[in-house]
Amino acid sequence: MDFFEGSEKKVEIVLDEAAGDLRAKPEGFWRGIVDLSDASILSRLSNETCEAYLLSESSLFVWSDRLLMITCGRTRLARAAIGVIEAFGADALRSLIFQRKNEFVAHLQSTSFADDARAIGSLIPHTVYRFGDLDGHHTHLLHLDAPYAPDADDRTTEILMYHIEGPAADLLATPHQDRAAMRSAIRIERLEALGFLIDDFAFSPLGYSMNALAGGVYATLHVTPQGDASYVSFETNADLSGPMGALTDWLVGTFRPRSVDMMRFNAAATDLGPDMTPIIHNAAPNIAGYQVAFSHHARRLTGPSAPARLSDKDLL
């Protein structure tokens, strides 16, 4: 089945002024950080506030005082997080939030969340949470124990889509598509109409990644279209309760997922449509300064489907 683990680890780090302007760091510095995770930089998109790097496995965003790094596959994001802590010193950290989504196939990972949490946690005072249940969709979160008050426009919405269907999914699951075909399939003009500058990459034989910037707003999309482990992740700091709410319609309408996880930091819930039933909903009023909510939604069942018959090469 050509399995690729789409589910991601993520770290967001805010540094104090002692760290200097992160955007002024040479690209070689970030290459070094990215290398630590076993990923590599593919390209860069810049605007007046942000440097957005597309990676071989997901994305890195760098602002003057903060960075966001997301990696998938078998990468070791904890090592990159530790690289940042060591480069600037734990005392320079204003906020650190490390997350790890449960994997499709956990036993194929190079580390567990417990390994990551022990490694990062050995360097900083921290608290750990699990949103969702161990036997279902869940995400682990470790944060620096430090008072932190996010800005009013500091919000994040993650929309993680499982089992995509429809024309875009079909095209993306067909090997060796070029970038133009992928852009057309995912109706990238909808993003452009919202004012986003786009940097994207078509992986071969399969996979598509995109970073997008519109002023102070970022968005990132990663598509793992493979068979019965298909997965699309999307994350943005846009206010989806305003005109940027068109992003949700675009995502759900384009990828037609059978189930969705949503993770929100100081962000309002966004409407996934009437077919999606919430199955899990965990919320906390103050985690590292943020209201945090995690929810899992499943599309209403229409009837039984066939089990998957697996060949020897499908055994993971």
Place this chain on the structure above:
Amino acid sequence: MDFFEGSEKKVEIVLDEAAGDLRAKPEGFWRGIVDLSDASILSRLSNETCEAYLLSESSLFVWSDRLLMITCGRTRLARAAIGVIEAFGADALRSLIFQRKNEFVAHLQSTSFADDARAIGSLIPHTVYRFGDLDGHHTHLLHLDAPYAPDADDRTTEILMYHIEGPAADLLATPHQDRAAMRSAIRIERLEALGFLIDDFAFSPLGYSMNALAGGVYATLHVTPQGDASYVSFETNADLSGPMGALTDWLVGTFRPRSVDMMRFNAAATDLGPDMTPIIHNAAPNIAGYQVAFSHHARRLTGPSAPARLSDKDLL
């Protein structure tokens, strides 16, 4: 959190006459088979058709021409299955079905299903299925490729209950309860009223296992009450569409699970009550001679709950 992996591996093997009467095998033979899986025999209940062994991790049932073995924790049931194949010879197999439910914490297992399937599959012609999706509740199944026509009363229903709640769950999650208290909490009189002979075991500090026989009907129950990985498995060959349907009401009413998996072989669906919404439903008309269906059901959400805050010892 004192984690224990409740989810189970299971094998059912039917042998031809060349294998002789399995019930005539000395108990030492079965001790040897159980040892291979890293479990051990605790006790035995017999009636006119069956020897039912309670194990340190779940159960073994032996009839004249077949056996059913279920093990949980970090056991290696595939080794026991291979022990049976080697003891009687692959040519003596009429049917073999090996199943493995997805684990709460897959990376803590000693093997993966792929390992098990390769080991068993190296000895017999076989086909493999997965019911459910990799990212959600699912079960893998490997069966011997051989024509097999089950008897009319050869049916199995597995009811796997996650996140139990209510008075029985509370008592079972309190360490060092005695067997009498556990029997009372789970209202064992309901089973006795259906004519079952009971053999049960109270584990210390936590856990409860039960085998039950009523003529040609067996039932087996295993309770892992621990915290946020609580789990109860139940399996029977009873016809739940008749008077034995009281078993379902007893289970759902006693353990009040937040979600349930059901796996059925030539068995009608049993009603889990109006609060349970089906999320997954896979069905196949003929797998190793059986109509097989797997479904996952979640209780309707009533509102958000808090995430789990994890201490260092909770990191798995």
